[in-house]
Amino acid sequence: MIRQAFGRHLSALILAPTAAATLVFVYGFIAWTAYMSFTGSRMMPVYELIGFDAYTRLWQFERWNVSIVNLLIFGSLFVGVGLLTGLLLAILLDQRIRAEGLLRTIYLYPMALSFIVTGTVWKWLLNPGIGLERAMHQIGWENFRFGWIVDPELAIYTIVIAGVWQSSGLVLAIFLAALRGMDQDVVKAAFMDGASTLQIYWGIVLPSIRPAFFSAVIVLTHLAVKSFDLVIAMTNGGPGYATDLPAIFMYSMSFQRNNIAVGSATAMMMLCTVMAIIVPYLYSELRPARSAHG
Structure with missing residues (x-):
């Protein structure tokens, strides 16, 4: 009896430590951060609630507003270009080309x-004094200019370039797995019916790999919102704070300016941003499944 009961609950016993650690160190600290955002904490935590004062002060920082604009620019381009690049590469490799393993x-x-290594390498590459621009000058192209990384208006786009370069391979893997898991008989039947390649991909292939799009969007959105080390390595948020993102602003407020309350409010705004994207997507994806079971 004891052995049978132990066997029935073995999986729960194995998962219990992980579940407990997740409950404490993930959701527990999220709750603690949310609580801190409603206090007046500065260098040290203060547990007296004072309301939304930290959120009010947060939106009065010009630097925070700049970081929000930068996140919109970086996030939209990072997710959009990353998805498109990964999808095109996956479609290319799905053609069973030669040296597929090497290319993959x-x-x-x-x-x-x-991201620290990636940011450092791209910082060197885009530095006008030692990188691509200098290399072009040395081979005789004296008029070549590529100083985006030191231009306050264009520096954020260099972060996009580096981010897409690093993440597109992951998106490729997600889409390639989805493409290889499709029912090829449907595609062959469409070809026999005279459908063009573009019609097949638009009408059959892309709708069939919709869950892969969901996974890729979630991963890329998460990477975009929490981006910190890539920006620190490439620009350190500069020139000035032209490439500041919310994660950098949160770190600055919490650990450099000793304002735990505003830093916690920043973290909660970042969490709300992620949830605002993920929850509607989850609802749209899970609703057909609930309808089918209903």
């Missing part, structure tokens, strides 16, 4: 690097 390794290799 090359495309996936950037994901093996940390």
Whole structure:
């Protein structure tokens, strides 16, 4: 009896430590951060609630507003270009071309690097004094100019370039797995019916890999909202705070300016941003399943 009961609950016992750790160190700290955002905490936590004062002060910072605009620019381009690049590469590799294994390794290799390494390399490459611009001058192209990384208006786009370069391999892997898992008989039947390649991909293939789009959007959105180390390595938020993102602003408020309440409010705004994107998408994806079971 004891052995049978132990066997029935073995899986729960195995997962219990992980579940407990997640409950404490993920959801517990989220709750603690939310609580801190309603206090007047500065260098040290203060547990007396004072309402929405930290959120009011947060939106009065010009730097915070700049970081929000930068997140909109970076996030939309990072997710959009990353999805398009990964999808095109996946479609290319799905054609069973030669050296597919080599190409797949090359495309996936950037994901093996940390964002610190990626940011440092791209910082060197885009630095007008030592990078691409200087190399072009040395081979005789004296009029070549590519100083985006030191231009306050264009520096945010260099972050997009580096981010897409690193993440497109992951998107490629997601889409390629989805393409290889499709029912090829449907595609062959469409070809026999005279459908063009564009019609097949638009009308059959892309709708069939919709869950892969969901996964890729979630991953890329999460990476965009929490982007920190890539920006720190490339521009440190500069020139000035032209490439500031919410994660950098949160770190600055919490650990450099000793304002835990505003830093916590920033973290909660970032969480709300992610949830505002994920929850509607989850609802749209899960609703057909609920309807089918109903």
